Amino acid sequence: MKIGVLGAGGWGSALANLLAGNGHEVIVWSIDEREVAMLKEFHEQRDRLPGVILNSSIEYTTDASKAVIGQKMIVCAVPSPFVRSTAKNIADKVSNGQLIVNVSKGIEESTLKALVEIIEEEIPQAKVAVLSGPSHAEEVGRGIPTTVVAGARDIEIAKTIQNAFMNDYFRVYTSTDVTGIELGGSVKNVIALAAGISDGLGLGDNTKAALMTRGMAEIMRLGLAMGADVKTLSGLSGMGDLIVTCTSKHSRNRNAGYLIGQGKTYEEAMAEVKMVVEGVYSAKATLALAREHGVEMPIVEAVNNVLFNGMTAKEALTELLNRDRKSEL
Numbered sequence: 316m317k318i319g320v321l322g323a324g325g326w327g328s329a330l331a332n333l334l335a336g337n338g339h340e341v342i343v344w345s346i347d348e349r350e351v352a353m354l355k356e357f358h359e360q361r362d363r364l365p366g367v368i369l370n371s372s373i374e375y376t377t378d379a380s381k382a383v384i385g386q387k388m389i390v391c392a393v394p395s396p397f398v399r400s401t402a403k404n405i406a407d408k409v410s411n412g413q414l415i416v417n418v419s420k421g422i423e424e425s426t427l428k429a430l431v432e433i434i435e436e437e438i439p440q441a442k443v444a445v446l447s448g449p450s451h452a453e454e455v456g457r458g459i460p461t462t463v464v465a466g467a468r469d470i471e472i473a474k475t476i477q478n479a480f481m482n483d484y485f486r487v488y489t490s491t492d493v494t495g496i497e498l499g500g501s502v503k504n505v506i507a508l509a510a511g512i513s514d515g516l517g518l519g520d521n522t523k524a525a526l527m528t529r530g531m532a533e534i535m536r537l538g539l540a541m542g543a544d545v546k547t548l549s550g551l552s553g554m555g556d557l558i559v560t561c562t563s564k565h566s567r568n569r570n571a572g573y574l575i576g577q578g579k580t581y582e583e584a585m586a587e588v589k590m591v592v593e594g595v596y597s598a599k600a601t602l603a604l605a606r607e608h609g610v611e612m613p614i615v616e617a618v619n620n621v622l623f624n625g626m627t628a629k630e631a632l633t634e635l636l637n638r639d640r641k642s643e644l
C-alpha cells in the first residue's frame with residue numbers, strides 16, 4: 316500500500332519505519348527542511364530517535380502534495396497545535412474518500428475539539444480515523460511488543476488500518492469509539508504532568524498511584540459525559556496509555572511534570588524536554604470541557620493552577636488533599 320506520513324518527529328518516524336517494514340511504500344513529509352535533509356542522509360531521526368536506523372526504502376519530502384496525492388493512506392503525526400494548519404495545507408490535495416489516520420493526541424484549546432474532528436472539519440471529503448494506545452516511539456522503533464487501537468466509525472476502515480499496521484510486535488485492535496479513544500489519549504497527558512510533578516516533588520509511589528487512579532476516575536467522568544464507552548476508557552487508549560505515560564522514562568509529559576515539580580516553569584520544562592509536551596496544550600481545554608459537561612476534575616484543575624495560575628506544586632497538592640471528605644464510589 317502507498318502511505319504518506321505527515322510529520323517526521325519521533326512518532327512519525329517510528330510509524331513510517333514500522334509501515335515500511337510491513338512492506339508498504341512510505342513517503343514522509345516534514346515542514347522542516349533540516350529534518351528532511353537529516354533523514355535522507357542518515358536514515359535516522361537523530362534528534363528524536365537516536366540509534367534507530369530507519370528502513371532505507373522510506374522517502375522524505377518537504378512537498379506535502381507528494382505525501383498526499385495518490386496515497387492509499389495518510390498518517391497524520393504532527394503535534395496537536397499544528398494539526399489544523401497541516402490539514403488546511405493539504406485539504407485541496409486530498410481526494411474523495413481518501414483515508415487519513417490521526418496518530419496525534421490533543422484537544423484544540425480554542426474549539427475544545429479533538430483531532431479527528433478538526434481534520435474532518437478541514438477536509439470533509441476524507442475518511443478520518445485514529446490510532447492510539449500505550450506506544451512510545453522509542454520502543455516501537457526498537458520492535459518492542461506494543462498494542463494499540465485503530466478507531467473509526469466505520470469498522471471496515473478500522474480493519475484496513477489494523478491490517479496495514481499489524482505485525483509480530485505491533486498488535487492492533489479495532490474499535491468504533493473514536494470519541495473515547497481520542498479523549499483517553501489526550502487527557503492522560505494532563506494526568507501524566509501531575510504524576511511527573513509528584514515525582515519531581517520527591518513524593519512516593521503511593522502518591523503517584525493515587526494520582527493515576529483518581530486521574531482515571533476523572534477521565535471516566537468526562538468520557539462518560541461525552542458519550543465514550545467505559546470499555547474504551549479502561550482499555551488500551553485510556554487506562555493503558557495512562558499507565559505508560561505516568562511511569563515511563565520515555566514520557567515527555569511525565570518528564571516535563573518532573574521538572575515543574577522541581578520548580579521550573581512549564582516553558583522551561585518544555586524547552587528542556589525538547590519534544591512536544593501535549594499535556595500542556597490540552598490542560599486548559601480539558602478543564603473547559605469538564606466545566607461544559609458539569610463534571611469535577613480536581614487533578615486537571617490543579618495542573619492548570621500550577622501551569623498557568625502561579626500556584627506552586629506543593630500548594631496544589633495540599634489543596635487536592637484537603638478537598639471535602641467523600642466516598643470513593
Ligand SMILES: NC(=O)C1=CN([C@@H]2O[C@H](COP(=O)(O)OP(=O)(O)OC[C@H]3O[C@@H](n4cnc5c(N)ncnc54)[C@H](O)[C@@H]3O)[C@@H](O)[C@H]2O)C=CC1
Nearest residue numbers: 323324325326327347393395397419420450451452590591
Ligand atoms: N513520541 C511518541 O512516543 C508518541 C507521540 N504521539 C503523539 O504524536 C504526535 C507527534 O509527537 P512526536 O512525534 O513525539 O513529536 P516530536 O516533538 O518528536 O516532533 C515534532 C514534529 O513536528 C514538526 N513540526 C514542527 N512545527 C510544525 C508545523 N508548524 N507544522 C507541522 N509540523 C511541524 C517537526 O518538524 C517535527 O517533525 C503528538 O501528538 C504525540 O502526542 C503518540 C504516540 C507516541
Ligand SMILES: O=C(CO)COP(=O)(O)O
Nearest residue numbers: 448449450560566567568
Ligand atoms: O502518548 C504517548 C505514548 O503513548 C507519548 O506521550 P508521552 O511521551 O508524554 O508519554
